[in-house]
Each structure stands twice: as C-alpha cells, then as structure tokens.
Amino acid sequence: MSSQVEVSSHERAMQSSSRANSALMGIYEISKVLTRPARIEVALSGVINLLASFLDMNNGLIALLDEQNQTSMVVGAGWSEATAREHFERLPEQAVGQIVVSGMPLVVRNIAESPLFANWSELNSGDPSIDRSFVGVPIKGDNRTVGTIMIERLDGHSSPHTLDEDARFLTMVANLVGQNVALQRLVARDRERLMTDRHRLEKELEQRTESSQQGIDWIIGESAAIREVVEKIQQVARCNLPVLLCGETGTGKELFARAIHEYSSRSEKPYIRLNCAALSETVLESELFGHERGAFTGAIGLRKGRFEMADGGTLFLDEIGEISGAFQAKLLRVLQEGEFERVGGSRTIKVDVRLVAATNRNLEAAVLSGQFRSDLYYRISVVPIFLPPLRERREDVGMLAKEFLRRFNEEHGAALTLSKRAMDVLTACDFPGNVRELESCIKRTAALAKNSMIVVEDFACSNDSCLSLVMGKSMNRMQQHEAGYVPLPVISPKQERSWPVHKIAESASVVVDERNVRPSPVESSSGADDANERQRLVDAMEKSGWVQAKAARMLGLTARQMGYALRKHNVEIKRF
Numbered sequence: 001m002s003s004q005v006e007v008s009s010h011e012r013a014m015q016s017s018s019r020a021n022s023a024l025m026g027i028y029e030i031s032k033v034l035t036r037p038a039r040i041e042v043a044l045s046g047v048i049n050l051l052a053s054f055l056d057m058n059n060g061l062i063a064l065l066d067e068q069n070q071t072s073m074v075v076g077a078g079w080s081e082a083t084a085r086e087h088f089e090r091l092p093e094q095a096v097g098q099i100v101v102s103g104m105p106l107v108v109r110n111i112a113e114s115p116l117f118a119n120w121s122e123l124n125s126g127d128p129s130i131d132r133s134f135v136g137v138p139i140k141g142d143n144r145t146v147g148t149i150m151i152e153r154l155d156g157h158s159s160p161h162t163l164d165e166d167a168r169f170l171t172m173v174a175n176l177v178g179q180n181v182a183l184q185r186l187v188a189r190d191r192e193r194l195m196t197d198r199h200r201l202e203k204e205l206e207q208r209t210e211s212s213q214q215g216i217d218w219i220i221g222e223s224a225a226i227r228e229v230v231e232k233i234q235q236v237a238r239c240n241l242p243v244l245l246c247g248e249t250g251t252g253k254e255l256f257a258r259a260i261h262e263y264s265s266r267s268e269k270p271y272i273r274l275n276c277a278a279l280s281e282t283v284l285e286s287e288l289f290g291h292e293r294g295a296f297t298g299a300i301g302l303r304k305g306r307f308e309m310a311d312g313g314t315l316f317l318d319e320i321g322e323i324s325g326a327f328q329a330k331l332l333r334v335l336q337e338g339e340f341e342r343v344g345g346s347r348t349i350k351v352d353v354r355l356v357a358a359t360n361r362n363l364e365a366a367v368l369s370g371q372f373r374s375d376l377y378y379r380i381s382v383v384p385i386f387l388p389p390l391r392e393r394r395e396d397v398g399m400l401a402k403e404f405l406r407r408f409n410e411e412h413g414a415a416l417t418l419s420k421r422a423m424d425v426l427t428a429c430d431f432p433g434n435v436r437e438l439e440s441c442i443k444r445t446a447a448l449a450k451n452s453m454i455v456v457e458d459f460a461c462s463n464d465s466c467l468s469l470v471m472g473k474s475m476n477r478m479q480q481h482e483a484g485y486v487p488l489p490v491i492s493p494k495q496e497r498s499w500p501v502h503k504i505a506e507s508a509s510v511v512v513d514e515r516n517v518r519p520s521p522v523e524s525s526s527g528a529d530d531a532n533e534r535q536r537l538v539d540a541m542e543k544s545g546w547v548q549a550k551a552a553r554m555l556g557l558t559a560r561q562m563g564y565a566l567r568k569h570n571v572e573i574k575r576f
Contacts, residue, residue: 023169026054030173034180040064044075047177048149052077055166057151058132063088064139064147064181069100091150092120099136100145105167108134111152133163137170141182149174219255220403221396225388229256236383237263242335244380245358247387250436253358254318256387260356261314269313272306277319281327286343288331295344307340311351320380321361321372332376355380390434397427400435404442405454416446419455425545429461430553461549534569541566546574 033046044062051060060077061084076084088096095116099106111117111132132152139147149170153163219230236243237260245253254273261271274287286295290305306315323331334340339350357380366372390397401418409416418426431437441459449458460466536555544550552562566573 022054023165023172026050026169027172027176029054031176034176040181040184041073041075041081043180044073044177047173048075048077051149051151051170051173055151055153055169057153059087059152061088061150062139062147062177063096063150065100065145090120092117095134095136096148096150099138099148099150103138103140103145105135105137105171107163107167109163135163135166135170137167137174139174139178139181141178142185146178146181149177219252219259220399221393222399223388223393223395225393226396229385229387230259232385233259234263236260236385238265240264240266240354241382242355242357242380243382244363244384245356245387246363246384247358247360248389248432248434249360250434251387251389252435253360253387254316256385257314257316257318257356257358261316261354264314264354266313266354270310271314271316272310273316273318274306275318277322281324284323284327285330289334289340289342291343292345295342302342305340305342307334307351307353308349310353312353314354314356316356316358318358319360320357321359321363321366325371325373328373328376332373332379335376335379357381390438391430394427397429397431397438398423400438401426401442404439405446408443408446414446415452416449417453419453421456421545422454422459425456425459425461425547425550428544429550456545456547459547461547466549466553530569533565534571537565537569537571541571541573548573 029050030047033050034043036043038046044064048060048062051057057077062075063071064073066072071085071088073081074085074088075081076087079087095106095108098116106116108114108116109131111120111134114134117134132154134150134152136148136150138145139149151166151170153166219226221227233256243257243260245256247253257273258271261267276284279287282296286303286305288305288307290303290308293301330340334351335355338352339348341348363372363377363381367374367377390400401423405416405418408414426438426441431441433440444460445454445458456462537551540551540554541548544554548562548566549559552559555562557565
C-alpha cells in the first residue's frame with residue numbers, strides 16, 4: 001500500500017513538472033510572437049493559436065476594449081474575426097462584465113451549474129454528458145482593464161487543480177499582452193501626433209512659400225510704420241548680430257523676435273525664450289546657465305541652462321532691462337566669450353547663440369544713471385529696432401480688431417461682427433496698452449455683446465468702465481499724493497501741442513465752484529473764448545464717436561469734468 005502511494009506521489013510530481021515546463025515553453029513562444037514587428041491583430045491571433053496548442057481547450061478568445069469599454073477587436077483560435085466577434089457577443093454579459101469590472105480572473109468548473117451562465121444560449125449545445133469549464137482573465141494596461149482572455153474546456157470536473165493552474169498561466173500571458181497593447185497604443189498615439197505635426201509644419205511651410213516677401217505671416221498690419229519694421233526685421237535676420245527690440249508694453253516684441261529666428265539661417269535650430277523680469281537673480285542664473293547636481297538645495301540632478309539649450313539657435317531674453325547689476329556682469333562674459341560654467345560646476349561650456357533681447361525701458365537713460373552697464377548695452381544693442389505703439393499705426397487697428405474677433409468667434413463658436421461706428425471708436429482710441437489692450441478690449445466686448453453685431457454701446461468706455469480710463473484716474477490720485485510722480489501721457493504729443501486742455505479743465509472746475517456762489521472767471525472771458533472752447537469740446541466728441549469717456553481722455557479730463565464742461569457750453573450729446 002505504501003509503495004502505491006509513493007508511485008502516485010511520484011506521478012503527480014512528474015505531471016506538475018511537465019505542466020510547469022509546458023507553461024514555461026508557452027510563455028517563451030508567446031513572448032517571441034509579441035516582440036515581432038506586426039499589427040496588433042496579427043500578434044493576438046498568434047497568441048491565441050499558441051494557447052490552443054499548449055492548453056486543452058475547446059474555444060479561446062482574446063477581446064480588446066477601447067477607452068469607452070466598447071469592444072474594439074476580437075480574435076479566436078481558428079476563427080475569422082467575424083465569427084470570433086459573434087461568439088464573444090453571445091457570451092453572458094454578467095460573466096464578461098465581472099472580469100472587466102473586478103479586474104480579477106474568473107474560474108467556473110462547470111458552466112451548467114454557474115448562475116453567471118444560466119441564460120447562455122449555447123448552454124444546451126453539444127454533448128450534455130460532458131462538463132464544460134470556463135477560465136477568463138483580465139488584460140490590464142494604462143491602469144485599467146483593456147481586454148480579456150477567455151477559454152472553454154471540456155471535462156472540467158476531471159482535473160480541478162488544472163483550472164487554477166490555467167488561470168495563473170493565462171494571467172502571465174495577459175500581462176505580456178497588456179504590455180504589448182499599451183506599447184502599441186502609445187506608438188499609435190505618437191504616430192498620430194507626429195503626422196499631425198508634420199501636416200501642420202508642411203502647411204506652415206507652404207503658407208510661408210506662398211506668402212509675399214513683403215510681410216511676415218503672423219504680424220498683422222499694413223501701415224508704413226509696421227512695414228518699415230518688417231523690412232528691417234527681414235534684413236537683419238540674415239546676419240547673426242545681436243538685436244535689441246525696444247518698444248512699449250504690448251507692441252508685440254515676442255512676435256518680432258520669433259520672426260528674426262524664423263527668417264534666419266538658424267531657423268532649424270532651437271528657439272528658446274525667457275522672461276528675465278519674472279525670475280530672481282539666483283533663479284535666473286540657474287535658468288540661463290544651468291546647474292550641477294548638489295549646487296544648491298533642491299538641485300537633485302544636472303540641468304541644462306537656456307544658453308546650452310539654444311546652442312546653434314536663438315535665445316530671446318524679454319525684459320532684459322530688469323536684470324540686476326551683478327548679473328549683468330555674468331551675462332556680459334557669456335556674450336563676449338561665448339562660454340560659461342554651470343552653477344556649482346567648473347567645466348567651461350562653449351555655445352554659439354544668437355541673442356535677441358527686448359525691453360520697454362529707456363536703456364539709454366538707465367546707462368546714464370548707472371543702472372545698466374554701458375558695455376552690456378553696446379553688446380546687446382548692435383542692431384536696435386524700435387517697435388511703434390498702436391497709436392502711431394492707427395491704420396492697423398481695424399485689421400487687428402477683425403483678427404482678434406475672428407479668433408474669438410472660432411474659439412467660442414460665435415459669429416460676431418463689428419459695426420462701422422464701433423470700428424471708428426476703436427480707431428480713435430489711443431490704447432496705452434497697445435495691441436495687448438486692443439485684444440483684451442475685443443474679447444471683453446465680444447463676451448458681453450448683446451447682439452451678433454458689436455455696437456458703440458457695447459464698449460466699456462461707453463459705460464465709463466474702460467480700464468485705461470480707470471488707470472488714468474488712479475494715476476491722477478497718485479500724482480496728488482506722491483510728490484514728484486509723473487504719469488505716462490495718455491494723449492499723443494501732436495494732440496498735446498495743439499489742444500489747450502487746461503482752459504477747458506479750468507472752465508469745468510469753475511462750474512463746480514458755482515455751487516458755493518463763487519465768482520466765475522469764465523464770466524469775464526470773451527465770447528470768442530467760449531466759442532473756441534465749445535468747438536474743441538465738439539471736435540473731441542466727434543473724434544471719439546460721441547463717446548464721452550474717450551473724449552475726456554483725449555482732453556486730459558476726468559469723465560465728471562467732461563460732463564460739467566458739456567453742460568456749461570450746452571453741447572448736445574448725439575445718440576446713435
């Protein structure tokens with residue numbers, strides 16, 4: 001009796017060893033199939049056919065799910081895709097759903113006794129005396145269940161331990177399949193992105209080739225001032241000299257810097273940007289020159305700086321006038337010698353970088369006052385280019401406004417248009433914030449427009465809530481409380497020379513004083529002076545499209561003073 005037990009144990013050990021060797025061989029063969037360059041459906045067909053040869057199964061399926069958990073692909077052992085999909089769709093939804101939702105294997109020793117298969121249409125097909133078992137395991141990838149592997153076997157009662165071993169084997173196969181599916185989908189997404197980028201770049205190249213040599217695609221404007229700048233940009237882009245872009249805030253310095261790079265021989269090389277005003281001196285040094293591991297607290301690894309990243313290309317430094325005096329010396333050395341060391345490092349790195357700098361400050365005055373190094377100034381301003389403010393290129397206001405409104409319509413699915421009177425109001429405005437302020441004005445007005453056509457009443461200045469007007473009032477209050485404070489002028493120099501606004505302001509203030517029954521100096525003025533002042537008020541209102549707030553800003557008055565002056569001279573407000 002003892003010898004029989006020993007023989008039985010030996011046979012079970014031999015069978016277990018044989019199954020382990022078979023499983024190992026199966027994993028080896030399946031891994032070879034999955035590592036071959038092939039379409040995902042071809043690879044999965046090879047996997048399910050190998051499973052049919054290694055496992056004693058009646059049917060076998062591999063099903064993949066998309067991001068909405070809808071069936072995207074089904075392959076079966078010896079079946080066509082249509083037959084495999086049809087068989088998969090007939091499987092009980094409860095059984096498949098349990099595998100997908102729980103993310104755990106499902107083992108059913110006898111399908112006929114399982115409530116999950118109670119209503120299965122194929123339950124009574126085949127020989128009823130033969131028991132059928134079912135094993136299903138999830139395929140995981142991207143932190144979710146992306147598919148299932150399912151097999152059906154005959155004589156499920158005859159080998160209960162084999163089903164568990166099959167589940168473990170299928171789980172290992174599912175892990176390999178899941179990694180392959182995730183990799184295939186990642187490659188597909190990258191390929192789609194690359195194809196999209198290629199199409200976009202080809203379109204941009206085609207547009208650039210077809211565009212006129214007199215302009216730059218992304219710079220809008222036909223005024224003489226902007227054409228002169230564009231011509232200078234295209235001319236200076238051909239050389240490698242440093243360029244300094246000067247101009248008020250919002251004039252589009254970054255767009256012109258990009259044009260210098262795109263129209264240069266370095267256009268295929270990197271174009272790196274950095275705003276100097278947004279960073280402290282320590283962070284700025286690390287950003288430009290990079291740092292070694294352990295150079296300072298938080299430097300857990302080596303990092304390349306912007307100079308190193310822009311090697312062979314263009315480096316755009318915005319707001320360069322804001323850097324400190326100590327950092328100016330470090331920057332000067334890089335520009336002179338073309339070499340630097342990373343923060344915390346000792347190895348000298350040589351780079352070939354074309355520098356384009358921008359500032360809204362008067363660097364000449366800063367040099368004279370000692371706030372900016374003269375040697376650095378001469379180094380960065382080899383070719384200075386002055387960008388005109390929007391008030392000096394009023395012919396471009398209409399084109400810019402239409403373009404900003406087109407972008408708003410495209411982004412929000414709207415169909416807004418600008419009326420002629422609204423366009424006249426925009427053209428008459430000085431826009432101290434230049435193109436950036438115009439863009440904000442268009443977006444704000446479009447968002448609050450009551451109809452499909454933007455009219456004068458939709459603008460914030462019509463409701464005395466224009467941002468420039470509010471800022472102008474704040475500056476006036478600061479001027480009253482801070483000695484020596486000189487705000488930036490809102491009106492143009494030409495208007496300032498030809499418009500004696502102090503008389504109107506004086507007249508307006510006198511009307512206020514009449515409440516205290518004070519003698520008014522206007523009463524002693526001649527009738528000709530009153531007529532001249534009234535005519536100036538009328539001219540200002542006509543130029544501003546009869547928008548009282550804009551006319552007040554043109555005359556250097558507050559909205560309240562403007563209202564007093566209009567009432568004093570009996571100027572009737574026209575309504576449109």
